[in-house]
Amino acid sequence: MSTVSILSSSGIGKNFIPKEYLPDGKDEYYLRNIQTSWTKDSWRHLSSKEVQQLVENNNTSVNWDEIFVTDQFDTAQIKNNEFFGLIRIGNVRNVILEHHDLKVPVGITNSAIIACDIGDDVAIHDVRYLSNFIIGDRCILSSIDEIQTTNHAKFGNGIIKEGEKEKVRIWLDLINETGSRNIIPFDSIIPADAYIWAKYRDDDALQKKLKEITQNSFDSRRGFYGTIGDQCVIKNSRTLKDVKIGSHCYIKGVNKLKNLTIKSSEEERTQIGEGVELVNGIIGYGCHIFYGCKAVRFILGDNSSLKYGARLIHSFLGANSTISCCEVLYSLIFPAHEQHHNNSFLVAAVVMGQSNMAAGATIGSNHNSRANDNEIQAGRGFWPGLCTSIKHSCRFASFVLLSKADYPNELDIPLPFSLLNNNTSKDHLEIMPAFWWLYNMYALARNSWKFHKRDKRKGKFQNIEFDSLAPDTIEEIYNACKLLEIWTAKAGMRSKGDSIDDKTYEELSKIGHKLLLGTEEQINKLEILGENMEKSKRKVVILKAYKAYHAYRDMLHYYAVKNLLEYLEINPEADLSSMCEALKGKREKFWVNLGGQLIPERDVDQIRSDIGSGKLSNWDEIHHRYDTLWEQYPFEKQKHAFATLYEILGTDKPTQKQWISALDKAVEIQEFIRDQVYVSRKKDYDNPFRQATYRNMAEMTAAIGTIEDNSFINQVREETEDFKKLIANIKIRS
DSSP, X not given: OOSSOOOOTTOTTSOSSOGGGSOTTOOTTHHHHHHSOOOGGGOEEOOHHHHHHHHHTTOEESOGGGEEEOSOBOGGGEESOEEESOEEEOOBOSOXXXXXXXXXESEEESOEEESOEEOTTOEEEEESOEESXXXXXXXXXXXXXXXXXXXXXXXXXXXXXXXXXXXXXXXXOOSSTTSTTOBOOOTTOOHHHHHHHHHOTTOHHHHHHHHHHHHHTSOOOSOOOEEEOTTOEEEEEEEEEEEEEOTXXXXXXXXXXXXXXXXXXXXXXXXXXXXXXXXXXXXXXXXXXXXXXXXXXXXXXXXXXXXXTOEEEEEEEOSSOEEESOEEEEEEXXXXXXXXXXXXXXXXXXXXXXXXXXXXXXXXXXXXXXXSOOOEEEOTTOEEOTTOEEOSSEEEOTTOEEOSSBOOSOBEEOOTTOEEEEETTTTEEEEETTHHHHHOHHHXXXXXXHHHHHOOOSXXXXXXXXXXXXHHHHHHHHHHHHHHHHHHHHHHHHHHTOOOTTOOHHHHHHHHHHHHTSOHHHHHTSOOBOOSSBSSSSOEEEOSHHHHHHHHHHHHHHHHHHHHHHHHHHOTTOOHHHHHHHHOSOOOOOEEEETTEEEEHHHHHHHHHHHHHTSSOSHHHHHHHHHHHHHHHHHHHHHHHHHHHHHHHTOSSOOHHHHHHHHHHHHHHHHHHHHHHHHHHHHHHHOHHHHTTSSSHXXXXXXHOOGGGOHHHHHHHHHHHHHHHHHHHHHHHO
């Protein structure tokens, strides 16, 4: 078969839509006319004088009658061009467009234009091939090799067009390298959609409907043009093919952009820069992609960045995230992910947001198996330290910190807010539960604040829970407390030589609970061993179990009271009695992190059922359901908080005395948070090695200030005073 065909000399700019795909009575421009906002009254034919002037300016056209212009058309601005097919040109005036330090005249020079609509006051200079595009007003296109659209363009959406076979459909192989969790990308997709599609593979009705809904969300007709929105600047670039570009987008020095939707607006401007190559993707609003990045079969959430040679392949990066100098493959990453250190590697994983990958971290090296069907699942706040290496398959609770180590075996860590250490000298795994609360309160307290501050999205299409203490982490704490009780009971019985085999888990839990409410000295004498957390025969040692257990209980208490205070603020007429009545009910134990939004599992199951049955028949309806559940979430969280409180107090209807006591304890915990925020940060200022790089304390103070200048510490102090005042007012109301 010939790779280069010979066509007639009139073949350029004609027959964009093959005849077999043209409806009766329609021409090849019928979809283009739907896309453009112009009407027949908007343009006119060229006058004979204008044609003559264009020819004198070294312009050519196969048919001048196919070029339409407006009444404001300065022929002097049109020079050295070739025109093919139907072309419509908006106002052309003798004015200059300026973008940053770039100043170019409006007009078209040294370019080949094929079947395009061009808006008002557009500058097109040295574009070697511009075909089948609709270009908005006040755009600058300068020094570009090729911009074209094919008749079967999909703009990054995983659909098939008329006459195409299923094999051409674009899929994203998320979470698993084998494609066993693949999804179809589409331009309004959010992490919640990707997770529900990739996770519930056993739900056949759901899987069938999601594919059907996505295909039906788009027009399968051939012949849609690529678009460039108003006030876009594209310069010094090589190839752009089958792209849909939003307004105010800035593209410079790219090598290749192919089959993409690039969202951009005046409020959330997307920028794509030097040496970038992007193929088969969806790029969200306000994104920044620069300096040699490569991305293939990918989705980039709003307000996210790829920088400095990052590689993103078969992956979804959620909103408010940054990947720099790293490689990420086959992964679904929820919002607020940071990975900006050289040689970090992440493959075949779902990372549930608010995460940070340190330099040299290798997440999913697969060294324990030849198979490529293994996965990693990491809860919110996942933080593998410098040069950490973990293998497939692993699972981590929320806010797990891995100390620098090569972890040789598969891990399943159910203890949230914990620190892991691979102790090679003793050849055992060490886990310190509740580490963040006990020893790094500054980072934990700052967590929610910083992610809120970094959320620059104008449209919050993916709902996100940023608070570190939320129903998902609270349920993990409940589970962790139960495990600590059981493991402590076993340790105590082993120390006495008692038999463990005849005890049930509930019996062990009661024994452990009693021990952990005893003295710290007594617990510290025990060797407490975790179970089923590492695929090995070596010990898994639990460190500081007593402190961790009490820290977990304080976290439960603080979460409960804090959310109940929010209920009372929203309902100023409420008192303890009415609150108990409004919020009563069993504690919801099962929550799903759906792309960053926490939803009771029962509601996720209902969504799945409604999609499978056809009750939710399109993505707009599915997204509306998410939003409805998000509106209900504060109340659901308050109910969960109330159930948490009465379990702590041991009653489903607290007395006034118990309630006042609970409020007083919450104040103590808030003051503990305030003090530990200060103490954990002060360590950095008191560190003599940090001081060593400065000539004296005056230089250090001038460079980094004092701890008393720390804005976040002062903010927590103010929040603590506000918290105490609020509780004082609630006590008066009670």
